[in-house]
Amino acid sequence: MQKGLNIYVYVLIMTGITALVLSFLYNVLDPIQAKNKEEAKKKSILAALPDGGTGLDFDKNVKVVVLDAKGKVKFEQKADTKQEESDKLFAELNKRGQGVKYAKLVDIDLSLEEKFPLDQRIYPVYMVEGKSAKSTIVVVRGNGLWDKIWGYISLDNKEGKWTVSGVNFEHKAETPGLGAEIKDSKDFKDEFKGKQIYDNGGKYVSVAVVKAPKNKNWEVKSISGATVTSVGVSEMMIRGISYYLPYLEKVSGKADGGK
């Protein structure tokens, strides 16, 4: 054991054994983890619905629409959409590089899209057909205090007016009890329900998060002690939804946003 050569052999054998064991486990467990991640995302998207998406199945009830950087429809999933059609979309998207490899519609994620310049990004829209109502869920992403925050915003088209029917926020590393309340506090999320994204004059205002809301129609109260995170949510809402405006306005049928 004292000779140098033996030590190298020993280390080599040890490393070899560990690498083998680990690679075996990785191959077995990684698909399960990837599936968990996907399920968690689907659940998070559906949680934006007013009833929390209970009883809905993402694969059955949700159709994905992909918008290009200008807000035009690039791809629309329909009941009879074939695998080849979406594969064609992925092949085109994956050509952009940056290590982004989409294989399913649910893989499309703003965290990956952020790697591209603004004019190359795409934006997913989730069309939910529930038992009673239809909802459109859009994705927004911005900065909190420590790290990224993102949210799924469920919108309803009420007589040509887009109103928020529910939200679900997520964060990477906000302070528990303060910034993390955007995800943990049901009261905060409930405040968004019924808010308009246009003011009464038809101007786009999104939903603002402010200290003292003056207008109950499109302002919600910020979280005390978490000013930076609240400002981040506000900024994320106004910028994030604006990417979807051309699409939303086309759907609502009024180019001026539905006065």
Added chain:
Amino acid sequence: MATDTKVSVLGKNERKLITDPIDDNNPVTVQILGVCSALAVTSQVYPALIMAIGVTLVTAFSNLVTSMLRKSIPSSIRMIVQLLIVAALVQVVEMLLGAFAYSAYEMLSVFIGLIITNCIVMGRLEAYAMANKPWQSFLDGIGNGLGYGFILIIMAVIREISGKGSFMGWKVLPSWYIPNNLMVLPCASLFLIGVIIWVQRARNQKLVDVS
């Protein structure tokens, strides 16, 4: 660290190996090992519980493996081999959590990887497993893991109930209780662990620090 020569499955000495680290020789409050993660993951009970299980598994199995290999490990590269064993086990735990307890995996994030540098693990390998039989080492690992988990869970219970009014995510305190946000902030865990040490030493005079 009395090593007995008798081979018994769960004799008096073996039981002591498990119970001793829970109080008299607690790794966190007495040996000051593994404090880093004890503080960071205790704002809620569920992640703390998962972390405690993870650390117990890693300590127990790394003790076991090291003890089995103790006669063959060349002393000059002892540390590297130990690190290799620990790192591999931590990686296994990380993958298992990702596959079977995904929400805890998300909550703990980098702290799972940091089990490697949790001094309890390396400390026990050096102090116990390198000189003792596999079964005893395994029990010693479990004991230290439990001692660590014990403190973790006490802290997490206090912090979650007072800071959020809930336990394992369920509301337990009535609605008139306004959650004390200070308790979920990171610095609260430091005050709490200071108080736990105070209580333990007031009860157990032999642990008092004279310096």
Added chain:
Amino acid sequence: MGDILNIFIKAAFIDNMILSYFLGMCSYLAVSKSVKTAIGLGIAVVFVLAITTPVNWLIDFFLMKDGAVIPGVNLVFLRLILFISTIAALVQFVEMVVEKASPALYNQLGIFLPLITVNCSILGASLFMVSREYNFGQSTAFGIGAGVGWALAIIAFAAIREKLRTAAIPAPLRGLGMAFILTGLMGMAFMGFMGINPAEYMK
């Protein structure tokens, strides 16, 4: 450039390794009885963090990316092992270089260097760097900043502990118990930096 300075300041003050993430607590508590040793360990940590974080970034970038070594094979499951061995090897290397180059510095730092391998802040910095997706320059700035923040915290802490020796503290609280409460108070003070975005002042 502003981006890099921003990350440096954030890592040193706002996301302080000890006071916001409690990384490297073990050696922080053990080696803070006098200011002199605290300065020694502090410098050693800055040194090691400044080297290991960028090196681990290179390893992560060139070896761990999907199909980087063998096409179609993803080696992420070796990340922890490679990171910790790089750290162990680099600490050993730094120790040897310092011993040869400057025996005086070695006498000051020598005893602390082996301790650093198992200092969670070193591995923690590498893991944070991966999860925050920094690039090479940002990783270097982050490593140095995290080290400076760590050194700052331990030196301040040691200075307070030296003063505390003459204070009347209840016997069971003396030493360790008081050390924790003190760190908690320092953490609260550092929370004052929370929410400051250095980028806004650099415009």
